[in-house]
Each structure stands twice: as structure tokens, then as C-alpha cells.
Amino acid sequence: MRHLNRLVLAGVLVSSVAFGGDQEPLRAGVDVPVPKLVKHVAPSYPHVARQAGVEGVVLLEVLANEQGRVAEIKVLRGTPILDGEAIEAVKHWTYEPRSVDGMLRQVWIREMLDFFADRGSAVRFFSDAVKDAKKDKALRVYAARQLAASGTRNGGALKALAKAPRTQTKPSRPPPRKPSPS
Secondary structure, rough: EEEEEEEEEEOOEEEEEEHHHHHHOOOOOOOOOOOOOEEOOOOOOHHHHHHOOOEEEEEEEEEEOOOOEEEEEEEEEHHHHHHHHHHHHHOOEEOOOOOOOEEEEEEEEEEEEOOOOOOHHHHHHHHHHOOOOOOOOHHHHHHHHHHHHHHOOHHHHHHHOOOOOOOOOOOOOOOOOOOOOO
């Protein structure tokens, strides 16, 4: 069943968009380009995790509804002590709505959020992830992008990734800002 949303202002039709509510959600990077992230809330590093020395990456699958708001979140890989903070941050994200053939559609998007005590820990983790052929390809690509975004020159890690088969994974969130020198 298709629903039509119309905004009428003073008797003039301003916009008309159909919603594809009864259709299966699309997959970002597969069926449609990755939607632009328009509202990003950074996760906070849990104090308990920091004290325990727990660091790592949380991989989430996020369902953006027809309006671009987060409707559902699944943890695909993570650490329980970090997962909750990742989910709490992503609940507040908003994406640019996706339409196909004039119909707004829901989209599944994969997101990776990282939690590290300092830049050195992050660089070591990402360098190791890029070099480790047993690691998930999406994690290896994300790690390489994080290294590149941080300005880290790690030729061995990037060469290892270059030998891996190409993927269509695209970042859907901006890289983290470099911490200002204190």
C-alpha cells in the first residue's frame, strides 16, 4: 500500500513524495548509495571501559526510515561494555532520506564506531587490522580510511590492504576530528 505525503501551503502544492512503506528496506552501498549523515552525535567512551583498558570497534547495522531517522539498530560485532554507548549515540543520528523512482525508502546502513583511549592505541589497532587478512574486509577498509584520515603514514598496512580485493564500502559518517593539541 502506497501512502502519499503532501504539503499544501495556502492552496499551493509544495511537494509530493510517495512512501514505500510496504517494501523491503534497501541496502546502502549495494542497492543505493550510502545516505549522507546529516546529524551526528559522537559516542562517549564509557569510563568503566577506559579504566578496564577495553578498546575497539563496534559494528552496527542501522535502519534509517523514510524520513532518515534511525528506526532500528543491530549490533553485528562489538564488545558489550562499548555496545551500549555506540547504540545510544546512533539513536540520535539522522540521514538524508533516500528515494527510488520517486518513493522514499528505508535503508540499512552499516556503521563502525571506534573507542580508543588515545591516538596511539587507535593507530596500532587500525594498522594491525589492515594487515590481518583474517579480519573482516569491512573492518580492514574502515581501518585503512581511519589511518588515512588521521594522516598516519603506515605503508605496510596500506600495501596489505591494496592487495585485497576491491569493495564498494563507503564511509557514511565523517572521519573523527583530530584532537586539538593540549
